[in-house]
Amino acid sequence: MDRRPDLWGDEKEWADLLAGRLGPWAMGLNSDRVVSICFTPVASSFGAEAGLWTHSEARGHGYGGAVTMAWAKVAAKEFETLFYSTGFENSASQAVARKLKLRPIGQIHQLCTAC
Numbered sequence: 645m646d647r648r649p650d651l652w653g654d655e656k657e658w659a660d661l662l663a664g665r666l667g668p669w670a671m672g673l674n675s676d677r678v679v680s681i682c683f684t685p686v687a688s689s690f691g692a693e694a695g696l697w698t699h700s701e702a703r704g705h706g707y708g709g710a711v712t713m714a715w716a717k718v719a720a721k722e723f724e725t726l727f728y729s730t731g732f733e734n735s736a737s738q739a740v741a742r743k744l745k746l747r748p749i750g751q752i753h754q755l756c757t758a759c
Contacts, residue, residue: 647678649699667692668722670714672707680707682715691725696737708740 648658660666667684679702685695694715698708712728719726728746730737741748 647673647676649678649681649697652678652681652697668715668718670711670718672698672702672711674702674707680711682708682711684715684719687723690723691727692719692723693727693729694719696728696740698736703736704739708736709743712740712744 648655652658653661657666661669661681661683667687669681669683671678671682672680678699680696680698683695683697684692686693694712696708696712698711716726728741728744729752730741
C-alpha cells in the first residue's frame with residue numbers, strides 16, 4: 645500500500661508507520677485516497693497519545709472520529725491510558741473530541757523564554 649499523503653513525512657516514516665514500528669494506527673480511505681490517519685506519536689509504559697491528521701477537503705465528514713475510534717480499539721490492547729491532545733485554535737480537532745465525548749483532563753501552558 646503506497647497511498648502516502650503528500651504532506652506525510654518521508655517514505656521511510658511512512659513504511660515504519662505501515663509496519664507498526666511507530667505504534668498502533670488506523671487509516672480512513674475514500675476510494676484509493678488516504679483522507680485521515682490516527683497514529684501514535686508518543687507512547688510509554690503509562691499510555692499513548694493519538695495523533696490525528698485529516699485532509700482539509702475531508703474534514704467535517706466523520707473520518708477523524710472514525711479513525712480515532714479505530715485507533716483506540718487497537719491501542720487499548722497495548723496501553724492502559726489513551727490521550728487525545730488538541731489546541732485551542734484547532735476547531736476541527738476540538739469537534740472530533742466533542743463528537744467522541746472525550747473528557748478534558750487539563751491544559752498545557754508553554755513558557756516563552758525568547759519573548
